[in-house]
Amino acid sequence: QSVLTQPPSVSGAPGQRVTISCTGSSSNIGAGYDVHWYQQLPGTAPKLLIYGNSNRPSGVPDRFSGSKSGTSASLAITGLQAEDEADYYCQSYDSSLRDWVFGGGTKLTVL
């Protein structure tokens, strides 16, 4: 059971918009700790996608955006493409556990 809760799977057709939620609590996201998002393409290592809740590293398309409110964060992907099919993970810090914590991951399927 992950400290940060993500839906196991989401799907969308090419060109559509999907969102992936990351729900935490008052000891992590709700305490004001930043949320980062990682993309893991099949058979590869994770890659930083969004940092500091809503910032994109150089090279990440602006189709990817992040937001945070209260005890939750969200990753939105617009103009869905086949190459976006991957697992997506959120990460934050938990002050009760004193650990860096990841969500359980969400598998995105492009129909």
Added chain:
Amino acid sequence: EVQLLESGGGLVQPGGSLRLSCAASGFTFSSYAMSWVRQAPGKGLEWVSAISGSGGSTYYADSVKGRFTISRDNSKNTLYLQMNSLRAEDTAVYYCAKVADIVVVPAAIHDYWGQGTLVTVSS
């Protein structure tokens, strides 16, 4: 170009030991904290351990505290993870990841990852 190359994984019996290495290049190694993150087969990511750029501060997940030791040799641009008293539940791909700060802060961003090395604990 930042490169992280893990090595040292393999098959080990329960109770055994293994030492992982991560050779870094493409950035000033001593200026950045580093982490180990693992992924059990078919499962999600789990943070394991982190170390500051100087090596003076180390952090561990409860699941490995007392069994694993993280260290670094800044003269060799190499990160290590000494794993003792290994259990079946330690079976995973172990990734080393660069942290975007010299110290390990709550907002730690893992901005670059290696390709991982597989550790299998089985008799």
